[in-house]
Amino acid sequence: MARQHSVFCKHANSGKFTPLRRSLLHGYPLALNSNEFGYSNMPSLPNYLRTNRKQIALSQEEVAFLLGIKGMDKGGKVSRDENRARIPTLETALAYEAIYGKPTRELFAGLYDQAARDVSSRAKILSYRKNVTPDPKRQQALSELALRYSKSAF
Numbered sequence: 001m002a003r004q005h006s007v008f009c010k011h012a013n014s015g016k017f018t019p020l021r022r023s024l025l026h027g028y029p030l031a032l033n034s035n036e037f038g039y040s041n042m043p044s045l046p047n048y049l050r051t052n053r054k055q056i057a058l059s060q061e062e063v064a065f066l067l068g069i070k071g072m073d074k075g076g077k078v079s080r081d082e083n084r085a086r087i088p089t090l091e092t093a094l095a096y097e098a099i100y101g102k103p104t105r106e107l108f109a110g111l112y113d114q115a116a117r118d119v120s121s122r123a124k125i126l127s128y129r130k131n132v133t134p135d136p137k138r139q140q141a142l143s144e145l146a147l148r149y150s151k152s153a154f
Contacts, residue, residue, distance in 0.1 A: 046110035050082040052100040067095050087111070116149035 053063055060082075064074035080086045081096075088096065097104045105112040123145035 044109035044113050046084045047082070047108045048102075049078075049096060049100075049107060052096075052102060052107065053078075053082070056100070063099060066099050067092060120146050120149035 053060070058066075060075035060078040064078045067078070069077050081088050081092070093104045093108065096107050100107060123142045127139060127142035127146060
């Protein structure tokens with residue numbers, strides 16, 4: 001018999017947790033992204049491949065087939081992607097997006113977060129470099145990049 005998981009809501013005034021009624025579950029995914037519950041401060045996993053594969057009940061071998069992986073140990077290649085032993089190529093990452101129906105930046109959230117922080121840091125450095133002719137559009141773009149993915153945003 002399958003276990004059903006309950007979804008709980010913490011009340012702001014009392015601090016008590018109560019189960020959400022089934023009719024309210026449609027709003028639950030929005031609550032997970034809400035600052036109200038403090039989830040936005042949690043670090044992302046490097047990838048969510050295994051989670052998504054399990055949600056649609058596919059084996060690693062089946063995902064490997066969908067990815068077009070040939071040869072022996074097809075499931076092992078998917079396992080290495082899921083366990084972060086290798087970073088998939090862009091083509092493979094886009095295929096994962098097609099299989100799971102989620103954007104690549106969500107499937108590889110931790111990698112995306114790190115890349116965004118790195119870009120932000122480099123944008124700050126680039127914005128302080130001296131230019132012979134200052135360009136306001138360039139400065140605006142660099143300032144927005146530097147602020148968009150700063151460490152405080154994560």
